[in-house]
Amino acid sequence: MRQAVLVEPKHIEFREVEAPKASDLKEHQVLLNIKRIGICGSEIHSYHGCHPATSYPVVQGHEYSGVVVATGTAVTICKSGDVVTARPQLVCGKCKPCKRGEYNICEELKVQAFQANGAAQDFFVVDDDRIAVLPKDMPLDYGAMIEPVAVGAHATVRGGDLKGKNVIVSGAGTIGNLVAQFAKARGAKQVLITDVSDFRLEMARKCGIANTLNVAKTPFKEGVKSIFGDEGFQAAFEVAGVESSICSLMECIEKGSTIVVVAVFDKDPSLSMFYLGEHELKLNGTMMYRHEDYLTAVDMVSSGSIHLEPLISNRFLFEQYDEAYKFIDENRATSMKIIIKL
Numbered sequence: 001m002r003q004a005v006l007v008e009p010k011h012i013e014f015r016e017v018e019a020p021k022a023s024d025l026k027e028h029q030v031l032l033n034i035k036r037i038g039i040c041g042s043e044i045h046s047y048h049g050c051h052p053a054t055s056y057p058v059v060q061g062h063e064y065s066g067v068v069v070a071t072g073t074a075v076t077i078c079k080s081g082d083v084v085t086a087r088p089q090l091v092c093g094k095c096k097p098c099k100r101g102e103y104n105i106c107e108e109l110k111v112q113a114f115q116a117n118g119a120a121q122d123f124f125v126v127d128d129d130r131i132a133v134l135p136k137d138m139p140l141d142y143g144a145m146i147e148p149v150a151v152g153a154h155a156t157v158r159g160g161d162l163k164g165k166n167v168i169v170s171g172a173g174t175i176g177n178l179v180a181q182f183a184k185a186r187g188a189k190q191v192l193i194t195d196v197s198d199f200r201l202e203m204a205r206k207c208g209i210a211n212t213l214n215v216a217k218t219p220f221k222e223g224v225k226s227i228f229g230d231e232g233f234q235a236a237f238e239v240a241g242v243e244s245s246i247c248s249l250m251e252c253i254e255k256g257s258t259i260v261v262v263a264v265f266d267k268d269p270s271l272s273m274f275y276l277g278e279h280e281l282k283l284n285g286t287m288m289y290r291h292e293d294y295l296t297a298v299d300m301v302s303s304g305s306i307h308l309e310p311l312i313s314n315r316f317l318f319e320q321y322d323e324a325y326k327f328i329d330e331n332r333a334t335s336m337k338i339i340i341k342l
């Protein structure tokens with residue numbers, strides 16, 4: 001079978017390797033024929049050699065959909081021919097977070113495509129507890145996007161009950177867009193998404209987020225006031241990874257509210273701890289997702305509550321993996337999700 005290996009930054013090598021055999025499957029393993037892979041922002045960092053937790057050589061691909069080819073003897077979740085996706089998290093099951101059921105923050109967490117090999121190959125073996133079966137009519141491309149959708153599902157759970165609240169999502173990349181769509185789907189009164197890119201805000205509007213604000217053109221406070229008036233906002237998500245963004249959210253959010261920090265900051269921001277204390281603000285982290293978030297993501301996409309089509313910028317063939325990265329580099333401002341077709 002074909003396998004794409006990122007042997008070192010900016011160098012993808014295509015190898016012909018032996019495919020895993022159905023006869024070698026352990027009882028809880030599933031053999032998949034990989035069909036689609038989404039490229040995510042963190043993988044772009046790995047490609048450029050600036051993802052601190054990537055070890056090379058590595059097989060990328062952690063957002064994928066595939067068809068079940070064979071199952072181990074104890075597998076009941078899926079059968080041959082089913083279209084599925086799977087979580088890329090390898091966890092220990094023994095540490096305290098794992099024992100509490102919070103395995104997304106396992107002390108020994110390894111994420112496939114970063115600290116373990118991912119699915120950028122024709123066939124791939126996964127454990128059945130990480131599998132989510134996709135509805136028959138779900139496009140394979142959408143199946144490969146369940147992973148980022150699940151990030152939105154989990155982040156919005158970390159934001160507490162959003163019903164009836166005005167919500168701001170700062171940053172309208174793929175993740176911010178999906179967080180905003182989830183906030184709306186979870187009953188927020190109004191959702192405002194901000195960015196410095198009109199293109200990204202246009203994509204958000206195409207996905208049904210009506211309130212958008214370009215903070216490079218209109219000051220944050222003024223823009224928020226023009227949309228929420230005196231109501232203000234009661235929950236926020238920082239998905240830009242920018243100091244001015246988290247500071248604006250902290251300064252303007254209603255006292256006692258929660259801000260979820262979704263973005264990975266390259267550089268730690270300088271925040272007013274005095275302000276945080278005085279306003280009884282809650283800053284919540286969020287880390288990937290758990291299985292229930294995958295299942296929610298599948299339901300929300302298949303019911304049409306979450307729109308994915310506008311987010312897909314381009315599709316490339318497996319042999320064009322390198323070209324896909326070049327396309328991303330050359331079209332940063334006007335591209336979102338890139339899908340690899342096998």
Ligand SMILES: NC(=O)c1ccc[n+]([C@@H]2O[C@H](COP(=O)([O-])OP(=O)(O)OC[C@H]3O[C@@H](n4cnc5c(N)ncnc54)[C@H](O)[C@@H]3O)[C@@H](O)[C@H]2O)c1
Pocket residue numbers: 040041042151170171172173174175176194195196197200215239240241242244245261262263264265286287288289
């Ligand atoms: N917590 C998690 O589990 C998790 C999972 C996946 C990704 N992430 C992180 O989420 C972040 C977003 O991911 P993405 O793929 O959407 O990235 P992205 O780079 O596509 O999106 C970030 C967006 O923020 C915008 N931005 C820049 N300055 C801004 C400002 N001052 N105000 C508002 N927006 C501004 C950018 O224009 C861009 O559109 C990344 O940091 C990523 O690493 C976290």
Ligand SMILES: [Zn+2]
Pocket residue numbers: 040041042062063147148
């Ligand atoms: Zn991802």
Ligand SMILES: [Zn+2]
Pocket residue numbers: 091092093094095096097098099103105106107108109
């Ligand atoms: Zn663990």
